[in-house]
Amino acid sequence: MDPQELKQGIAELYDESSGVWEDIWGDHMHHGFYNPDDQVSGSGSDHRAAQIRMMQEALRFAGISEDPEKGPKTVVDVGCGIGGSSRYIARKFGAKCQGITLSPFQAQRANALAETEGLADKVSFQVADALEQPFPDGQFDLVWSMESGEHMPDKRKFVGELARVAAPGATIVIVTWCHRVLGPSEESLQPWEMKHLKKICDAYYLPDWCSTADYVNLLESLSLQDIKTADWSQYVAPFWPAVIRSALTWKGLTSLLRSGMKTIRGALVMPLMIEGYKKGLIKFAIITCRKPE
Template sequence: MDGYPPPLAAGCYAQAARANALSKEQGFGDRLQFQVGDALAQPFENGSFDLVWSMESGEHMPDKKKFVSELARVCAPGGTVIVVTWCHRVLGAGEAGLREDEKALLDRINEAYYLPDWCSVADYQRLFEAQGLTDIQTRDWSEEVSPFWGAVIATALTSEGLAGLAKAGWTTIKGALVMPLMAEGFRRGLIKFNLISGRKPQ
């Protein structure tokens, strides 16, 4: 949890404890467990899972190569790795990087949401290939997800939403103020919401 404010780190452990309590109440016992760990050094043995699923986590990883390596490591042979994450657009032919105005927009978002550098779905595809994953597929869900930010902004501007922001404190308020930038990134085609999947060979 390095790089995150202490309240956020503490909140993750509290959420896991609450989820485990609810799981037991529902009769799942040891079949379902919630655990907080380091995604870049996961506390699991090699080949522990038939399905490894990462949802909106990749954008928080400072080392994307290590992140994908760990996902592949804990995936069992024949299993599937799925990453659903925010990405920047795929660079065009001859482009060495994003434009300066695009970098500036992402920098403002990163500062508010404590994010490291972004990458593209093409970068993830190369990382999957480097880990020996096969049957790699990608999907762009940006169009389906883009209305989300407008809905969140509208909710935040209600009396109930504003009261909640005031109660949550400056960190949450700072994040809320950046939401229009996420919407702008989608409109400009800079920000993408992508899925990448691959299979670990037997």
């Protein structure tokens, strides 16, 4: 898929599906973080709490102080969805947040929610490409990408832009879907694995996947410091089964049918995400680092 077609596909997918998602799941368009020992009920509030926990855990993992005084003051939310993370971070730290997305629907909805929630002076959203961010160098003390990296066709350029807009000493947080790290003797994934990922890519407008190790190499090549990674796959395991259950409710089904083919196609490959996690092919990764002072 050529980059222009990919960008258009991503924008249209989210223009079409974001309303359905918000209707059923609220304003955080990302996985939840679950305690593997807890029994997860079917209630939506459990999952929304887990989505908030995901942001809390990501901030903690990145070493961001809980103290609002010491927290970030300027934030970019790369692939901002309908602005859930930005509003959460703005409230928590009193930070000014700017979000970018390829979807005009998302940017509009995110700004409307900010207005409704009295945060329009703190957060703003615009349509822009993460590979060519519309910001000057060194502007943000927290660079946040919550599940948008998987959509980036050029991971080197993506990481380069995150580093470029980061201020000296800034923290960069990337939470993203990856494939497993290849073994020492492996040149590539196995044919069945590539086929499995291709089906997911076609439905979700994803370019080629990479591993956590690939991200680490890219960050090291940019001389970023304190690079830390973790595989959080076990903590997100209940997420996709819950999304499937919500899609199979009457409300979910009627919303899906109204939303259009791209959303329906996305719903049909959800079992492949579950299978990919179970087989150890798909990893839910967090990668954090710091730009040198």
